[in-house]
Amino acid sequence: MSEKRVVITAGAAGIGLVIAKNYLAEGAKVAICDIDPNAIQTFKKTYPNSLAVCANVTNEKEMDDFFTACDEFLDGVDVVIAGAGIGGPAALIENLKYSDWKDTIATTLDGTFLLVRWAAKHMRKNKSGLIILLSSSAGLFGYPYRSPYAVAKWGIVGLTKTLAMEMGKRWYSRKLHMSWCCRR
């Protein structure tokens, strides 16, 4: 993976961090954003040759600033991984707050949209790229107590299928989504 230019949202902790470490270990140039300022600071200290920006994936301005920094740091992108998402509330639907519903959908879907929109411009220009969107078993099954999360993750699958068709027709590339089940 050497020389690859990789962008990961929510890359300072959890699965995103493990993915970032793997790419860095193989010589890739990595840029991450994360909403957690402490995790960003730790990442910066540990990997000073990477780009790490504190940003909320649902904030278009913050993400635009992140992408501008990515453009300067990477001068293009080869791989993007949409890792940002939240579990949202755990409750029966009649007990959910509308704000919780919207926050869960926005973090997973809006954040992924903003990342992919930026990446697609580069990849269309380069005629190459890999997009990985993290979903969940909740995106393949119904998920009691987690309705907004399930809806958001099903949305990721729909976006994955659509991206493959929109972008795959133009050039040989890979648009992927992965599902993971057990969480800590």
Place this chain on the structure above:
Amino acid sequence: MWCKMKLKARGVDEQKVRDDYVSAVSLKTWVTADDIANMIHFLDSPSGMKISGQALAVDGHTEAIT
């Protein structure tokens, strides 16, 4: 955190929720962040070059959502 939220909604302890997850997975195992990263490594290799638009489960095979 995931389990803590769920146990709160259900009023059961964390270990019970973890056990429920594992019991519903065919491989009877807990999937880790490394497992996900390993799949990405495969997809971003020559071996994964012709995989596109797929929902690929790295979950030990989910038999049911608990």
